[in-house]
Amino acid sequence: MKDITILGIESSCDETAAAVVVNGRDVRSNIISSQIDIHRMYGGVVPEIASRKHIENIDPVVRQALETAGMTFNDIDAIAVTYGPGLVGALLVGVAHAKALAYALNKPLIGVHHIEGHISANFIQYKELEPPFICMVVSGGHTHLIKMTGYGEYEIIGKTRDDAAGEAFDKVARALELEYPGGPKIDKLAKTGDPHAIEFPRAKVENAYYDFSFSGVKSAVLNYINSCRMKGVEPDKADIAASFQNCLVDSIVTRTIAAAKEYGLSKVALAGGVAANSGLREGMKNACDKENIELYYPAPVLCTDNAAMIACAGYYEYIKGKRSGLSLNAVPNLKLGEA
Protein backbone atom coordinates (compact mmCIF):
# COMPACT_ATOMS: atom_id res chain seq x y z
CA MET A 1 0.00 0.00 0.00
CA LYS A 2 1.20 3.49 -0.83
CA ASP A 3 2.41 5.56 2.10
CA ILE A 4 0.09 8.35 3.18
CA THR A 5 1.86 11.53 4.26
CA ILE A 6 -0.04 14.15 6.24
CA LEU A 7 1.02 17.70 7.02
CA GLY A 8 -0.51 18.67 10.37
CA ILE A 9 -1.05 22.24 11.55
CA GLU A 10 -2.02 23.31 15.07
CA SER A 11 -2.60 26.82 16.47
CA SER A 12 -5.40 26.45 19.01
CA CYS A 13 -3.70 28.17 21.94
CA ASP A 14 -0.16 29.45 22.41
CA GLU A 15 1.91 27.01 20.35
CA THR A 16 2.29 27.36 16.60
CA ALA A 17 3.02 23.86 15.35
CA ALA A 18 3.43 21.88 12.15
CA ALA A 19 4.43 18.28 11.58
CA VAL A 20 4.83 15.69 8.86
CA VAL A 21 3.61 12.20 9.73
CA VAL A 22 3.64 9.14 7.48
CA ASN A 23 0.91 6.52 7.84
CA GLY A 24 -0.37 8.05 11.03
CA ARG A 25 2.43 6.99 13.35
CA ASP A 26 5.77 7.65 11.71
CA VAL A 27 6.70 11.20 12.74
CA ARG A 28 9.13 12.74 10.27
CA SER A 29 9.04 16.18 11.86
CA ASN A 30 7.29 17.83 14.78
CA ILE A 31 8.00 21.56 14.96
CA ILE A 32 6.60 23.57 17.88
CA SER A 33 7.08 27.29 18.34
CA SER A 34 6.06 28.03 21.90
CA GLN A 35 5.00 31.45 23.14
CA ILE A 36 5.16 30.63 26.84
CA ASP A 37 7.87 33.20 27.54
CA ILE A 38 5.74 35.97 26.06
CA HIS A 39 2.57 35.06 27.95
CA ARG A 40 4.32 34.48 31.26
CA MET A 41 4.54 38.21 31.97
CA TYR A 42 0.75 38.45 31.66
CA GLY A 43 0.14 35.49 33.98
CA GLY A 44 -1.65 33.52 31.27
CA VAL A 45 -2.30 33.28 27.56
CA VAL A 46 -3.40 36.61 26.04
CA PRO A 47 -5.55 35.63 23.02
CA GLU A 48 -4.75 38.69 20.89
CA ILE A 49 -1.01 38.34 21.44
CA ALA A 50 -1.18 34.60 20.75
CA SER A 51 -3.00 35.26 17.47
CA ARG A 52 -0.44 37.85 16.41
CA LYS A 53 2.41 35.47 17.14
CA HIS A 54 0.72 32.69 15.16
CA ILE A 55 0.60 34.89 12.08
CA GLU A 56 4.31 35.65 12.41
CA ASN A 57 5.28 32.05 13.07
CA ILE A 58 3.06 29.99 10.82
CA ASP A 59 5.07 30.15 7.59
CA PRO A 60 8.49 29.42 9.13
CA VAL A 61 7.04 26.59 11.23
CA VAL A 62 5.41 24.90 8.23
CA ARG A 63 8.56 25.41 6.16
CA GLN A 64 10.69 23.90 8.92
CA ALA A 65 8.36 20.91 9.27
CA LEU A 66 8.81 20.11 5.57
CA GLU A 67 12.57 20.74 5.63
CA THR A 68 13.15 18.60 8.71
CA ALA A 69 11.15 15.79 7.09
CA GLY A 70 13.21 16.22 3.93
CA MET A 71 10.05 16.76 1.93
CA THR A 72 8.31 19.31 -0.25
CA PHE A 73 4.61 20.00 -0.66
CA ASN A 74 4.65 17.50 -3.55
CA ASP A 75 5.21 14.69 -1.04
CA ILE A 76 2.15 15.62 1.03
CA ASP A 77 -1.10 13.72 0.48
CA ALA A 78 -3.35 15.83 2.68
CA ILE A 79 -3.34 18.67 5.18
CA ALA A 80 -4.86 18.25 8.63
CA VAL A 81 -5.61 21.24 10.82
CA THR A 82 -7.04 21.80 14.30
CA TYR A 83 -10.36 23.63 13.94
CA GLY A 84 -11.45 23.50 17.58
CA PRO A 85 -11.73 23.74 20.46
CA GLY A 86 -9.43 26.61 21.41
CA LEU A 87 -9.04 30.36 21.19
CA VAL A 88 -10.98 31.51 18.17
CA GLY A 89 -8.45 34.08 16.95
CA ALA A 90 -5.63 31.59 17.34
CA LEU A 91 -7.51 28.76 15.64
CA LEU A 92 -8.43 31.00 12.70
CA VAL A 93 -4.78 31.52 11.75
CA GLY A 94 -4.11 27.81 11.39
CA VAL A 95 -7.46 27.13 9.71
CA ALA A 96 -7.14 29.95 7.14
CA HIS A 97 -3.54 29.05 6.40
CA ALA A 98 -4.22 25.33 6.03
CA LYS A 99 -7.22 26.00 3.80
CA ALA A 100 -5.17 28.28 1.53
CA LEU A 101 -2.38 25.70 1.35
CA ALA A 102 -4.79 22.88 0.56
CA TYR A 103 -6.58 24.98 -2.06
CA ALA A 104 -3.42 26.23 -3.78
CA LEU A 105 -1.85 22.77 -3.74
CA ASN A 106 -5.09 21.04 -4.70
CA LYS A 107 -4.74 18.62 -1.77
CA PRO A 108 -7.46 17.33 0.54
CA LEU A 109 -8.10 19.19 3.80
CA ILE A 110 -9.11 17.52 7.06
CA GLY A 111 -10.37 19.49 10.05
CA VAL A 112 -9.30 17.78 13.29
CA HIS A 113 -10.69 18.02 16.83
CA HIS A 114 -7.88 19.17 19.09
CA ILE A 115 -8.70 16.63 21.79
CA GLU A 116 -8.89 13.76 19.30
CA GLY A 117 -5.38 14.87 18.44
CA HIS A 118 -4.31 14.56 22.07
CA ILE A 119 -5.76 11.06 22.25
CA SER A 120 -3.93 10.14 19.02
CA ALA A 121 -0.60 11.17 20.56
CA ASN A 122 -0.72 7.71 22.15
CA PHE A 123 -0.75 6.05 18.72
CA ILE A 124 2.47 7.87 17.90
CA GLN A 125 4.09 6.89 21.18
CA TYR A 126 2.99 3.25 21.00
CA LYS A 127 3.06 1.84 17.48
CA GLU A 128 1.23 -1.30 18.63
CA LEU A 129 -1.61 0.44 20.49
CA GLU A 130 -5.01 -0.14 18.94
CA PRO A 131 -8.54 0.55 20.16
CA PRO A 132 -10.47 -0.40 22.18
CA PHE A 133 -9.13 1.16 25.36
CA ILE A 134 -10.15 3.58 28.08
CA CYS A 135 -8.72 7.05 27.60
CA MET A 136 -8.55 9.71 30.28
CA VAL A 137 -8.27 13.13 28.65
CA VAL A 138 -6.95 15.77 31.05
CA SER A 139 -6.04 19.24 29.85
CA GLY A 140 -6.60 22.92 30.52
CA GLY A 141 -10.02 22.75 28.93
CA HIS A 142 -10.99 19.10 29.20
CA THR A 143 -11.50 16.33 31.70
CA HIS A 144 -13.15 13.52 29.78
CA LEU A 145 -13.20 9.83 30.53
CA ILE A 146 -13.85 8.07 27.27
CA LYS A 147 -14.04 4.61 25.80
CA MET A 148 -12.17 4.48 22.50
CA THR A 149 -14.01 2.00 20.30
CA GLY A 150 -12.11 2.69 17.07
CA TYR A 151 -9.89 5.30 15.45
CA GLY A 152 -11.69 8.61 15.89
CA GLU A 153 -14.62 6.69 17.41
CA TYR A 154 -15.47 6.83 21.06
CA GLU A 155 -18.11 7.05 23.76
CA ILE A 156 -17.91 9.62 26.53
CA ILE A 157 -18.27 7.87 29.88
CA GLY A 158 -17.73 10.83 32.18
CA LYS A 159 -16.65 14.44 32.21
CA THR A 160 -16.18 17.37 34.54
CA ARG A 161 -19.24 19.27 35.65
CA ASP A 162 -17.30 22.46 36.31
CA ASP A 163 -13.55 23.20 36.06
CA ALA A 164 -11.27 21.11 33.91
CA ALA A 165 -8.39 19.49 35.79
CA GLY A 166 -5.84 21.77 34.13
CA GLU A 167 -7.94 24.80 34.99
CA ALA A 168 -7.95 23.77 38.66
CA PHE A 169 -4.16 23.39 38.50
CA ASP A 170 -3.79 26.87 37.02
CA LYS A 171 -6.08 28.51 39.58
CA VAL A 172 -4.40 26.85 42.54
CA ALA A 173 -0.99 27.73 41.08
CA ARG A 174 -2.05 31.37 40.90
CA ALA A 175 -3.20 31.26 44.54
CA LEU A 176 0.19 29.81 45.47
CA GLU A 177 1.81 32.64 43.51
CA LEU A 178 3.52 30.24 41.14
CA GLU A 179 4.53 31.41 37.68
CA TYR A 180 2.48 30.62 34.59
CA PRO A 181 2.09 27.89 33.44
CA GLY A 182 1.23 26.60 36.88
CA GLY A 183 0.68 22.88 36.28
CA PRO A 184 4.33 21.85 35.98
CA LYS A 185 5.22 24.13 38.92
CA ILE A 186 2.68 22.42 41.20
CA ASP A 187 3.92 19.03 40.04
CA LYS A 188 7.48 19.97 40.97
CA LEU A 189 6.52 21.52 44.30
CA ALA A 190 4.32 18.53 45.18
CA LYS A 191 7.35 16.24 45.16
CA THR A 192 8.68 18.03 48.24
CA GLY A 193 5.38 18.14 50.17
CA ASP A 194 3.22 15.70 52.11
CA PRO A 195 0.26 14.55 50.01
CA HIS A 196 -1.73 13.77 53.17
CA ALA A 197 -0.91 16.97 55.06
CA ILE A 198 -4.31 18.47 54.27
CA GLU A 199 -7.32 16.38 53.31
CA PHE A 200 -9.13 18.32 50.58
CA PRO A 201 -12.63 17.12 49.65
CA ARG A 202 -12.97 14.54 46.88
CA ALA A 203 -16.19 15.58 45.20
CA LYS A 204 -18.60 13.04 43.79
CA VAL A 205 -21.35 13.86 41.33
CA GLU A 206 -24.64 12.36 42.39
CA ASN A 207 -25.99 9.62 40.09
CA ALA A 208 -23.06 10.05 37.72
CA TYR A 209 -20.19 8.07 39.15
CA TYR A 210 -17.85 8.80 36.24
CA ASP A 211 -18.32 12.57 36.26
CA PHE A 212 -15.85 14.92 37.91
CA SER A 213 -16.12 18.12 39.88
CA PHE A 214 -13.02 20.15 40.67
CA SER A 215 -14.39 23.53 41.66
CA GLY A 216 -14.96 22.28 45.24
CA VAL A 217 -11.36 21.24 45.81
CA LYS A 218 -10.13 24.41 44.16
CA SER A 219 -12.28 26.53 46.53
CA ALA A 220 -11.14 24.41 49.49
CA VAL A 221 -7.51 25.13 48.62
CA LEU A 222 -8.18 28.86 48.25
CA ASN A 223 -10.07 28.92 51.57
CA TYR A 224 -7.29 27.01 53.28
CA ILE A 225 -4.69 29.50 52.06
CA ASN A 226 -6.86 32.42 53.18
CA SER A 227 -7.54 30.96 56.62
CA CYS A 228 -3.80 30.37 57.16
CA ARG A 229 -3.07 33.97 56.25
CA MET A 230 -5.87 35.25 58.50
CA LYS A 231 -4.21 33.39 61.36
CA GLY A 232 -0.93 35.00 60.42
CA VAL A 233 0.54 31.62 59.46
CA GLU A 234 2.34 31.31 56.14
CA PRO A 235 0.82 28.25 54.44
CA ASP A 236 3.20 25.44 53.46
CA LYS A 237 3.05 25.67 49.69
CA ALA A 238 4.67 22.29 49.13
CA ASP A 239 2.14 20.52 51.36
CA ILE A 240 -0.74 22.32 49.68
CA ALA A 241 0.55 21.44 46.21
CA ALA A 242 1.10 17.81 47.19
CA SER A 243 -2.27 17.46 48.92
CA PHE A 244 -4.16 19.19 46.13
CA GLN A 245 -2.46 17.16 43.42
CA ASN A 246 -3.05 13.96 45.35
CA CYS A 247 -6.73 14.80 45.63
CA LEU A 248 -7.07 15.37 41.88
CA VAL A 249 -5.00 12.35 40.94
CA ASP A 250 -7.07 10.18 43.27
CA SER A 251 -10.36 11.34 41.68
CA ILE A 252 -9.03 10.69 38.20
CA VAL A 253 -7.36 7.35 38.90
CA THR A 254 -10.27 5.73 40.76
CA ARG A 255 -12.76 6.56 38.01
CA THR A 256 -10.43 5.49 35.21
CA ILE A 257 -9.70 2.13 36.79
CA ALA A 258 -13.38 1.57 37.57
CA ALA A 259 -14.26 2.30 33.94
CA ALA A 260 -11.62 -0.11 32.64
CA LYS A 261 -13.00 -2.84 34.90
CA GLU A 262 -16.64 -2.13 34.12
CA TYR A 263 -16.04 -2.20 30.35
CA GLY A 264 -13.65 -5.14 30.57
CA LEU A 265 -10.75 -3.31 28.96
CA SER A 266 -7.17 -4.02 29.95
CA LYS A 267 -5.69 -0.91 28.35
CA VAL A 268 -5.77 2.64 29.71
CA ALA A 269 -4.28 5.71 28.01
CA LEU A 270 -3.72 9.24 29.27
CA ALA A 271 -3.99 12.23 26.97
CA GLY A 272 -3.77 16.02 27.15
CA GLY A 273 -1.41 18.49 28.75
CA VAL A 274 -2.05 17.27 32.31
CA ALA A 275 -1.04 13.76 31.18
CA ALA A 276 2.52 15.08 31.55
CA ASN A 277 1.95 15.46 35.31
CA SER A 278 4.30 13.06 37.06
CA GLY A 279 1.99 12.58 40.04
CA LEU A 280 -0.84 11.50 37.75
CA ARG A 281 1.40 9.17 35.78
CA GLU A 282 2.73 7.58 38.92
CA GLY A 283 -0.66 7.24 40.59
CA MET A 284 -2.21 5.78 37.47
CA LYS A 285 0.73 3.42 36.95
CA ASN A 286 0.48 2.01 40.47
CA ALA A 287 -3.26 1.51 40.18
CA CYS A 288 -2.99 -0.09 36.74
CA ASP A 289 -0.25 -2.46 37.90
CA LYS A 290 -2.48 -3.69 40.72
CA GLU A 291 -5.27 -4.49 38.27
CA ASN A 292 -3.07 -5.88 35.49
CA ILE A 293 -4.00 -3.02 33.24
CA GLU A 294 -1.54 -1.79 30.64
CA LEU A 295 -1.00 1.98 30.93
CA TYR A 296 -0.10 4.20 27.98
CA TYR A 297 0.89 7.83 28.04
CA PRO A 298 2.67 10.03 25.51
CA ALA A 299 6.12 11.53 26.04
CA PRO A 300 5.92 15.11 27.38
CA VAL A 301 6.59 16.62 23.92
CA LEU A 302 3.53 14.77 22.64
CA CYS A 303 1.42 15.81 25.65
CA THR A 304 1.93 19.47 24.94
CA ASP A 305 0.06 20.99 22.00
CA ASN A 306 1.74 19.70 18.86
CA ALA A 307 0.89 19.04 15.24
CA ALA A 308 2.15 15.44 14.99
CA MET A 309 -0.90 14.36 16.99
CA ILE A 310 -3.13 16.39 14.65
CA ALA A 311 -1.54 14.76 11.60
CA CYS A 312 -2.05 11.35 13.24
CA ALA A 313 -5.74 11.96 13.97
CA GLY A 314 -6.06 13.47 10.49
CA TYR A 315 -4.57 10.34 8.95
CA TYR A 316 -7.24 8.09 10.45
CA GLU A 317 -9.94 10.49 9.26
CA TYR A 318 -8.31 10.62 5.84
CA ILE A 319 -8.34 6.88 5.32
CA LYS A 320 -12.00 6.83 6.36
CA GLY A 321 -12.64 9.34 3.56
CA LYS A 322 -13.38 12.40 5.66
CA ARG A 323 -12.70 15.71 3.89
CA SER A 324 -13.36 19.30 4.96
CA GLY A 325 -14.53 21.99 2.57
CA LEU A 326 -13.23 25.45 1.74
CA SER A 327 -15.71 26.91 4.19
CA LEU A 328 -14.21 25.10 7.19
CA ASN A 329 -14.44 27.46 10.15
CA ALA A 330 -12.78 27.63 13.54
CA VAL A 331 -15.12 26.33 16.26
CA PRO A 332 -13.83 27.57 19.63
CA ASN A 333 -16.31 25.52 21.68
CA LEU A 334 -16.20 22.36 19.60
CA LYS A 335 -17.42 19.54 21.83
CA LEU A 336 -15.99 16.05 21.87
CA GLY A 337 -18.17 13.83 19.73
CA GLU A 338 -19.20 16.73 17.48
CA ALA A 339 -16.22 16.57 15.13
Added chain:
Amino acid sequence: MRILAIEASGMVASCAVADENAIIGEFTINNKKTHSQTLLPMVDELLKRLEMKVSDMDAFAISKGPGSFTGLRIGSATVKGFALALDKPVVEVPTLQALAADIAQTEKLICPLIDARNENVFAGIYSYKNEFAKIKDDVSGDAGTGTEFQNVIPESIEPDMALDIRTVCGKLNGYGREVIFLGDGAKVYRSIIEEEMKTKYCFAGNNNLMPRAASCAFLAVRYYNEGHIIKGDLHAPEYLKKSQAERNLGKQP
Protein backbone atom coordinates in the same frame (compact mmCIF):
# COMPACT_ATOMS: atom_id res chain seq x y z
CA MET B 1 1.50 39.56 -14.75
CA ARG B 2 -1.50 38.76 -12.62
CA ILE B 3 -2.23 39.51 -9.00
CA LEU B 4 -4.93 38.11 -6.72
CA ALA B 5 -5.82 40.61 -4.00
CA ILE B 6 -7.60 39.91 -0.72
CA GLU B 7 -9.48 42.44 1.39
CA ALA B 8 -10.78 41.17 4.73
CA SER B 9 -9.89 44.02 7.07
CA GLY B 10 -13.44 44.80 8.15
CA MET B 11 -17.04 44.01 7.32
CA VAL B 12 -16.16 43.62 3.64
CA ALA B 13 -14.90 40.32 2.29
CA SER B 14 -13.49 40.91 -1.15
CA CYS B 15 -11.15 39.37 -3.67
CA ALA B 16 -10.03 40.59 -7.07
CA VAL B 17 -7.69 39.70 -9.92
CA ALA B 18 -5.85 42.41 -11.80
CA ASP B 19 -3.09 42.80 -14.33
CA GLU B 20 -1.34 45.89 -15.75
CA ASN B 21 -4.28 46.74 -17.95
CA ALA B 22 -7.37 46.08 -15.92
CA ILE B 23 -9.21 44.78 -12.92
CA ILE B 24 -10.19 41.45 -14.47
CA GLY B 25 -12.66 40.42 -11.83
CA GLU B 26 -13.86 41.23 -8.35
CA PHE B 27 -16.12 39.52 -5.84
CA THR B 28 -17.20 41.70 -2.92
CA ILE B 29 -19.60 41.09 -0.10
CA ASN B 30 -20.40 43.73 2.50
CA ASN B 31 -22.73 41.82 4.70
CA LYS B 32 -21.54 39.77 7.67
CA LYS B 33 -18.16 39.15 9.21
CA THR B 34 -18.00 35.49 8.25
CA HIS B 35 -14.75 35.82 6.35
CA SER B 36 -13.38 32.56 7.69
CA GLN B 37 -16.20 30.69 5.96
CA THR B 38 -16.77 32.88 2.92
CA LEU B 39 -13.44 34.23 1.74
CA LEU B 40 -11.90 31.11 0.24
CA PRO B 41 -15.11 29.97 -1.48
CA MET B 42 -15.32 33.51 -2.93
CA VAL B 43 -11.77 33.23 -4.29
CA ASP B 44 -12.65 29.85 -5.74
CA GLU B 45 -15.80 31.21 -7.38
CA LEU B 46 -14.03 34.25 -8.80
CA LEU B 47 -11.19 32.21 -10.28
CA LYS B 48 -13.61 29.69 -11.76
CA ARG B 49 -15.55 32.49 -13.48
CA LEU B 50 -12.28 33.89 -14.80
CA GLU B 51 -11.18 30.40 -15.89
CA MET B 52 -8.00 30.85 -13.91
CA LYS B 53 -6.23 28.89 -11.22
CA VAL B 54 -4.61 30.29 -8.12
CA SER B 55 -1.33 28.95 -9.53
CA ASP B 56 -1.73 31.34 -12.50
CA MET B 57 -1.04 34.28 -10.21
CA ASP B 58 2.36 35.96 -10.06
CA ALA B 59 1.79 37.49 -6.65
CA PHE B 60 -0.77 37.78 -3.86
CA ALA B 61 -1.79 41.15 -2.55
CA ILE B 62 -3.19 41.77 0.90
CA SER B 63 -4.95 44.74 2.34
CA LYS B 64 -2.58 44.83 5.30
CA GLY B 65 -4.50 47.01 7.72
CA PRO B 66 -5.37 48.70 9.89
CA GLY B 67 -8.78 47.20 10.58
CA SER B 68 -10.39 44.36 12.48
CA PHE B 69 -7.55 42.34 14.02
CA THR B 70 -9.24 39.02 13.35
CA GLY B 71 -10.32 39.96 9.83
CA LEU B 72 -6.81 41.08 8.98
CA ARG B 73 -5.41 37.78 10.18
CA ILE B 74 -7.86 35.71 8.16
CA GLY B 75 -6.78 37.60 5.06
CA SER B 76 -3.10 37.42 5.98
CA ALA B 77 -3.13 33.71 6.77
CA THR B 78 -4.90 33.03 3.47
CA VAL B 79 -2.43 35.04 1.41
CA LYS B 80 0.51 33.53 3.28
CA GLY B 81 -0.84 30.05 2.56
CA PHE B 82 -1.11 30.81 -1.17
CA ALA B 83 2.35 32.38 -1.28
CA LEU B 84 3.98 29.53 0.63
CA ALA B 85 2.26 26.80 -1.38
CA LEU B 86 3.13 28.31 -4.74
CA ASP B 87 6.42 30.02 -3.86
CA LYS B 88 5.15 33.42 -5.00
CA PRO B 89 5.65 36.82 -3.38
CA VAL B 90 3.24 38.92 -1.35
CA VAL B 91 2.41 42.56 -2.02
CA GLU B 92 1.31 44.51 1.04
CA VAL B 93 -1.14 47.33 0.42
CA PRO B 94 -2.14 49.79 3.16
CA THR B 95 -5.89 49.42 3.65
CA LEU B 96 -6.45 53.16 4.04
CA GLN B 97 -4.55 53.90 0.86
CA ALA B 98 -6.65 51.36 -1.06
CA LEU B 99 -9.74 52.99 0.38
CA ALA B 100 -8.49 56.47 -0.63
CA ALA B 101 -7.88 55.16 -4.15
CA ASP B 102 -11.63 54.62 -4.49
CA ILE B 103 -11.85 58.37 -5.02
CA ALA B 104 -10.70 59.29 -8.47
CA GLN B 105 -8.23 62.12 -9.05
CA THR B 106 -9.13 65.12 -7.01
CA GLU B 107 -7.42 68.19 -5.63
CA LYS B 108 -9.19 67.73 -2.31
CA LEU B 109 -7.70 65.91 0.66
CA ILE B 110 -9.00 62.36 1.01
CA CYS B 111 -9.66 61.11 4.51
CA PRO B 112 -10.43 57.38 4.70
CA LEU B 113 -11.88 56.43 8.10
CA ILE B 114 -12.30 52.96 9.52
CA ASP B 115 -14.46 52.73 12.64
CA ALA B 116 -12.52 51.42 15.65
CA ARG B 117 -15.45 51.95 18.09
CA ASN B 118 -16.06 54.47 20.89
CA GLU B 119 -15.33 57.48 18.65
CA ASN B 120 -11.98 55.97 17.66
CA VAL B 121 -10.95 55.57 14.07
CA PHE B 122 -8.14 54.36 11.92
CA ALA B 123 -7.56 57.34 9.69
CA GLY B 124 -5.37 58.41 6.82
CA ILE B 125 -4.85 61.73 5.09
CA TYR B 126 -4.19 61.25 1.41
CA SER B 127 -3.90 63.43 -1.66
CA TYR B 128 -2.99 63.15 -5.30
CA LYS B 129 0.30 64.89 -5.89
CA ASN B 130 2.29 65.87 -8.97
CA GLU B 131 0.82 63.26 -11.23
CA PHE B 132 -2.55 64.87 -10.86
CA ALA B 133 -1.31 68.17 -12.22
CA LYS B 134 0.23 66.37 -15.18
CA ILE B 135 -3.03 64.66 -15.99
CA LYS B 136 -4.93 67.88 -15.57
CA ASP B 137 -2.75 69.64 -18.15
CA ASP B 138 -3.52 66.87 -20.58
CA VAL B 139 -7.22 66.83 -19.95
CA SER B 140 -8.13 67.89 -23.45
CA GLY B 141 -6.04 65.17 -25.08
CA ASP B 142 -6.13 61.35 -25.05
CA ALA B 143 -3.59 60.96 -22.29
CA GLY B 144 -6.30 61.49 -19.72
CA THR B 145 -7.63 58.01 -20.31
CA GLY B 146 -4.29 56.36 -21.02
CA THR B 147 -1.85 54.39 -18.92
CA GLU B 148 -0.69 57.36 -16.91
CA PHE B 149 -4.22 57.99 -15.83
CA GLN B 150 -4.54 54.49 -14.44
CA ASN B 151 -1.33 54.65 -12.51
CA VAL B 152 -2.17 57.73 -10.51
CA ILE B 153 -2.48 56.83 -6.86
CA PRO B 154 -3.25 58.87 -3.76
CA GLU B 155 -0.30 59.25 -1.40
CA SER B 156 -0.37 59.68 2.33
CA ILE B 157 0.68 63.09 3.59
CA GLU B 158 0.73 61.81 7.19
CA PRO B 159 1.32 58.28 8.48
CA ASP B 160 -1.90 56.30 8.97
CA MET B 161 -3.14 56.83 12.51
CA ALA B 162 -5.29 55.33 15.26
CA LEU B 163 -6.97 58.29 16.96
CA ASP B 164 -10.28 59.63 18.15
CA ILE B 165 -12.38 61.19 15.40
CA ARG B 166 -12.29 64.69 16.88
CA THR B 167 -8.49 64.80 16.87
CA VAL B 168 -8.47 63.65 13.25
CA CYS B 169 -10.85 66.50 12.35
CA GLY B 170 -8.54 68.91 14.16
CA LYS B 171 -5.58 67.75 12.08
CA LEU B 172 -7.61 68.14 8.90
CA ASN B 173 -8.68 71.65 9.85
CA GLY B 174 -5.00 72.52 10.09
CA TYR B 175 -4.51 71.86 6.38
CA GLY B 176 -7.14 74.39 5.40
CA ARG B 177 -8.12 72.31 2.38
CA GLU B 178 -11.37 70.77 1.29
CA VAL B 179 -11.76 67.15 2.49
CA ILE B 180 -13.58 64.10 1.15
CA PHE B 181 -14.48 61.59 3.89
CA LEU B 182 -15.01 57.96 3.11
CA GLY B 183 -14.95 54.57 4.81
CA ASP B 184 -17.39 53.14 7.37
CA GLY B 185 -16.07 55.60 9.97
CA ALA B 186 -17.35 58.50 7.85
CA LYS B 187 -20.86 57.14 8.16
CA VAL B 188 -20.67 56.20 11.85
CA TYR B 189 -19.19 59.55 12.95
CA ARG B 190 -20.89 61.81 10.43
CA SER B 191 -22.48 64.02 13.08
CA ILE B 192 -19.19 64.49 14.94
CA ILE B 193 -17.42 65.36 11.69
CA GLU B 194 -20.14 67.90 10.91
CA GLU B 195 -19.64 69.37 14.35
CA GLU B 196 -15.83 69.51 14.25
CA MET B 197 -14.93 70.45 10.68
CA LYS B 198 -14.02 74.07 10.04
CA THR B 199 -12.98 73.66 6.40
CA LYS B 200 -15.14 72.57 3.47
CA TYR B 201 -15.81 68.86 3.31
CA CYS B 202 -18.05 66.26 1.72
CA PHE B 203 -18.89 62.60 2.13
CA ALA B 204 -18.34 59.94 -0.51
CA GLY B 205 -21.30 57.93 -1.71
CA ASN B 206 -22.10 54.38 -0.64
CA ASN B 207 -20.16 53.02 -3.64
CA ASN B 208 -17.00 54.55 -2.20
CA LEU B 209 -17.59 53.84 1.46
CA MET B 210 -15.93 50.43 1.68
CA PRO B 211 -12.47 49.03 1.06
CA ARG B 212 -12.52 46.73 -1.94
CA ALA B 213 -10.05 44.21 -3.28
CA ALA B 214 -10.16 45.89 -6.69
CA SER B 215 -8.53 48.99 -5.22
CA CYS B 216 -6.05 46.83 -3.36
CA ALA B 217 -5.24 44.96 -6.58
CA PHE B 218 -4.91 48.23 -8.50
CA LEU B 219 -2.31 49.54 -6.05
CA ALA B 220 -0.64 46.14 -5.84
CA VAL B 221 0.02 46.06 -9.58
CA ARG B 222 1.91 49.31 -9.25
CA TYR B 223 3.80 48.17 -6.15
CA TYR B 224 4.69 44.91 -7.85
CA ASN B 225 6.07 46.72 -10.86
CA GLU B 226 8.10 48.98 -8.58
CA GLY B 227 9.58 45.92 -6.92
CA HIS B 228 7.72 46.28 -3.61
CA ILE B 229 7.25 42.58 -3.05
CA ILE B 230 8.13 40.47 -0.02
CA LYS B 231 8.35 36.84 0.94
CA GLY B 232 5.07 35.78 2.56
CA ASP B 233 6.92 34.81 5.76
CA LEU B 234 7.74 38.46 6.33
CA HIS B 235 4.21 39.72 6.01
CA ALA B 236 2.19 40.53 9.12
CA PRO B 237 -0.85 42.78 9.40
CA GLU B 238 -0.41 46.46 10.22
CA TYR B 239 -2.58 46.68 13.34
CA LEU B 240 -1.58 50.26 14.27
CA LYS B 241 -2.62 49.38 17.81
CA LYS B 242 -1.08 47.18 20.44
CA SER B 243 -3.25 44.53 22.08
CA GLN B 244 -5.25 45.61 25.13
CA ALA B 245 -2.99 43.52 27.38
CA GLU B 246 0.15 45.24 26.08
CA ARG B 247 -1.43 48.66 26.47
CA ASN B 248 -2.45 47.85 30.05
CA LEU B 249 1.03 46.60 30.83
CA GLY B 250 2.42 49.90 29.56
CA LYS B 251 0.13 51.83 31.93
CA GLN B 252 1.43 50.06 35.03
CA PRO B 253 4.01 52.04 37.01
